Amino acid sequence: MGMGRPRCFDITEAVDRAMEVFWAKGYDGASIAELTRAMGINSPSLYAAFGSKEGLFRAVLDRYSDQRVQFLEDALNEPTARGAASSLLATAARLYAEENDNRGCLLVQGGLTCGCTSIPEELAKRREKVEIALRDRFAKAIEEGDLNGHANPASLARYVISVLTGMGIQATGGASRAELDEIAEIAMQVFPESKEDQFSGAMIAKNSAAIPKP
Amino acid sequence: MGMGRPRCFDITEAVDRAMEVFWAKGYDGASIAELTRAMGINSPSLYAAFGSKEGLFRAVLDRYSDQRVQFLEDALNEPTARGAASSLLATAARLYAEENDNRGCLLVQGGLTCGCTSIPEELAKRREKVEIALRDRFAKAIEEGDLNGHANPASLARYVISVLTGMGIQATGGASRAELDEIAEIAMQVFPESKEDQFSGAMIAKNSAAIPKP
DNA sequence: CTACATTTGTATCGATCATTACAAATGTAG
């Protein structure tokens, strides 16, 4: 009993080509014809390998996560909460501007809205994962005394993620690296710069710093 | 010579119904069949009134702008830059959460990505209008001494718009009114609360307030 | 009432959508 004819194309490379199409056109806007053309294969090969258009899209999302997870981990491993947020936003600014033709974030561009509901839901779930990871990092920072105890880790994470996704949409509109960096820099001003500042008293609260002081 | 058979449906009401579909499904995801069903008309009536699917979408966008422009003007007419930004973000939080089934902003949901390029471009153009209006408001605030002269109106506007659109996407994911309010509140912490604070010296710069001080 | 202009509903257009039958091609295992 033989093992069958071997596959003529590289799965990972095909997924990368498909990613570009989904990224630029969105799930609904990306047709099988355009996908197969970009992947350099015929539709039966696509369906044999991925089952359906949605299956291919999920493979693309997994690949995207694999590519991004290192940046997220690096950011979360920063010694301070401020460092984590700063790293996240700075990296985003760099990737959004440099990566490819102003596509922003695939987890947004891929299908914020859609004919069916499952794709937007799937994307929201994946975006939420990042938000939760960041929230947990902030919670840990509070435990460690790195963030003020009155800070709300969940709200702070939602804020940073909001800026992050907002920057992605700015990138879609053609914002430059410098412009994205400036957004990130302004956004980071809600984080006190150091521990000393954090406990320097009433003046900070008066100036409406990001984190409520005791 | 007669004036022809009068139209049996109300244009504005039909546009409102179409808006709901485009808002929830996006441009690509909204089919003519679903649009006409929601509008309560047949496709020839749609094409007679709007010319094409894209024509209908543009009518929807115009209607959306008409509905929103008052909120924007109210925000820009606030006496201070801080008040303008705060009003914008607070109103957004309210609308995003209360309005309808967590749809976020039509200028994003409607077609951030698309099979064709013209829709995303059109939406980006309309979003940029808001950004420009806000930037001009900040520039005016600087002239009036309401904002520190070293502040960059364009960057500040991009920041606020980023948070705004980010909040819209959070709303899509099901964020509550309270959660959106908290995002807005944190985002506002980059704006000094009053003129006195603005010129209270080195302490503020040390605490990384939003606006650079002289 | 007649002539005209426009909308209406029905029914359909070709194009494209995602998906798949099918047979030739191509590998491995015995």
Add this chain to the structure above:
DNA sequence: CTACATTTGTAATGATCGATACAAATGTAG
């Protein structure tokens, strides 16, 4: 070399896409 398992390219599936042809319906103007 033979038998088998899988992929390949070709071609086509029914469904749905956006957009219309057409004639009946319905109004106004004279």
